[in-house]
Amino acid sequence: MTSHQVQLLFLDLALILLLARGLGVLVVRVGQPPVIGEILAGILLGPTLFDGMVADTLFPMDVRPLLTGLADVGVALFMFIVGLELEHRALHGRRRATATAALGSTLVPFVFGVGLAFYLLRNHETDQPASFVVFMGLALSVTAFPVLARIISERGLGRSETGGLALATAALVDVVAWSALAGVQAVVGGAGGYWRVSLLIPFTAVLLAIRPLIRRVFMPGGKAQPLTPLRLTFILIGALLSSAATEAMGMHYIFGPFLFGVLLPREAIASLRDEICDRTGQITSVLLPVYFVVAGLKVDLRTVGMEGLVELGAIVLVAVGGKFCGTYAGARSQRLPARESATLAALMNTRGLTELVILGVGLQLGLLDGPLYSLMVVMALVTTAMTGPLLSLLDRRQGGPLSTRDGSEQPEGQAATARGAQSTA
Template sequence: MTTHQTTSLLVGLAAMVLLARLLGALARRLGQPAVIGEVLAGIALGPTLFHGAVSDALLPEDTRPLLGALAAVGVAVFMFVVGLEWDVALIRGSGAIAPFVSLSSILLPFGLGTALGLYLAHDHGTDDKTAFMLFMGISMSITAFPVLARILTDRGMVRTPLGVVALACASIDDVLAWSLLAAVVAISGSAGPDQWRILLAVPYLLGMLLVLRPALRRLAERRALQRLTPTVLACVLAGLLLSAAATEWLGLHYIFGAFLFGVVLPRTGTERLRREVHERLGEMSGTLLLPVFFLVAGLKVDLSGIDASGLGDLGLILLVAVGGKFAGAFAAARLNRMPVRQSAALATLMNTRGLTELIVLNVGLQLGFLRQELYSLMVVMAVVTTAMAGPLLTWLLGRPTGHDATGAGPDAPAGSLGLTDSPQRASGPASPA
């Protein structure tokens, strides 16, 4: 690197970190998740405003590959943290309603998104029409578990009956959506002549779940790992990076390996250790690496040339994204006798897409499933569907209480969640008017 490249890179990073922090704090003041402001910070530095003059001045073309590398590390760490937070106990504690709602809120938007992909293929499609249609279905099916959890925390709803079910639904959605995306990546032939490597994905998955996970559990029990030492942190970092590298080599994407390594880390007896890992890596990723990802994502968003046709396509995308997810979740919740207002609140929460959607969209752009114009429209959809959650929840449930109105803990049996229309069970945070 030359002195000019180094200077430009450091100045650009400083500007992005500060702008992301500023707009993130502003978003929180306005009752929105910080990710809304951080995404807008990335878009503001891209070509949408002033035809890219700001980004060209701060980040010349020869420094952008370096940003891409930092962004990849940030996404890998983020996906590891998502896997670390994923807990099957959430699903067990919600009874039968969560799998039913999750499946419905995946299948309906996936089907509608695939149909939308068929319609958009003429103007926005790629050479692989089937992969394009399937990817559109997946992108409509995403729910961002971290953003949803943050919204519930801010509203004091984490341990309410509705919060328990929403977290369980989002955690199932995460696994289903990532599995679908992995399948599309695998069948698309994105690995080129080394496509045979995808056959090794099954033994790799089995090895992680059936060999590495029990081995880590035994190690944790034998050594009583309760403190995050520099050596333990180094091993965790090396593990997530190697797992990410393995899935990238297999012809999948590195995000799957990072997520899987977070999932296989032992839960029992390592609560303090996992919390410290989450705090250490979460701070580093959220303060520096993810703002770089927002910048890289924003550099690919150009809304300056959108015409009436583009606005029409955006309207269709929003209609399918919001309508499909809402209808799927709402109908399944009502079939499980959840009250109307809580069903609508759950469907609203399932519409939050946030950073998870951005990661999926960048995978699609990187692998050639999306073109840049449609990518820009889909980023707008991700921002809108996330931003609407807060106001709609306030309208449906009232203003946040600031503390958990606990109706049932996360391990409560399904019958005690208070989420049915039966008079003796309608004790959730908000009953229908």
């Protein structure tokens, strides 16, 4: 690295953190999650404003790979936290309701997304139309689990039956989404990548085999131990090695740490999970804003004309309508009251950073072109921003917050999940 690159790197990091944190604080004051401000920061620093002069001056091409590397580390650790926060016990006592709501929340928007993909193919050609169609259905089916958990906690829904069901449903939707995305990447990778993807089976077996070792590290003699720097380093090494492993398999580096977090033995880290999430979240809180800016540098809204606005309207309409209708229908089929079903449907429309990660994979695979990627990022921003106002509207129409009328005791695992998510959302 030259001296000029070093100067720009540090200047860029300081500017990113300042703008992301500043906008995050501002949007919180209007009832939005901080991730909205951080996404806006990325778009504002991108080529959309001032004809790209800010982006070209502050983020020249020789510095962007350095920022991308930092962003990739942040996303990898973020995916580890997402996997770690998936609470297996959240499904207990509500398996059927969770499965049905998750099916509606995934299948209906997926079908709507497939239909939308055929419409978008007119102006956004790709060499792999079949993979593009599947990817679009998948991109409209996701829910941002960490952002959702934060919204549930901040609105006092954590102790409600609906809040617990939303967390469990989002967890299941996440597992399906990441698994399906891995399959899409395997197909796009071509025949030469299939054998490498098959290595996921022995890789999973290795993660399961080291579970006893993890138990001995965190519970020597069967007794829980404090989270020392050495134990935290052990966990982070596992997450980063898992990233390298899945990237080498021809999949994306995000799958490895997610799977590592999911397969960590829950009984060994039960008392330390919040602390692990908090400490790792302190790292991602610095690195994730870099990811938003790296993503924002690829968002260019300067050329969006009337046709682009029509496409954006169609994307938002399908994304919101498919997710809301599917989740609502799935919840109602299990005799969940209409008000609670509508609240669950509104919550599941949250997309946030999870959507940006998936869109980044689509852009990297060549399934999305620049203009469509930009429109999809705006969709992610809009659908996440509308969750809070939509919940407030439901509260006003139904006579008060849901949590005051459905104040059942929240299971311990779900409470931990909601608390831990606040460090990453």
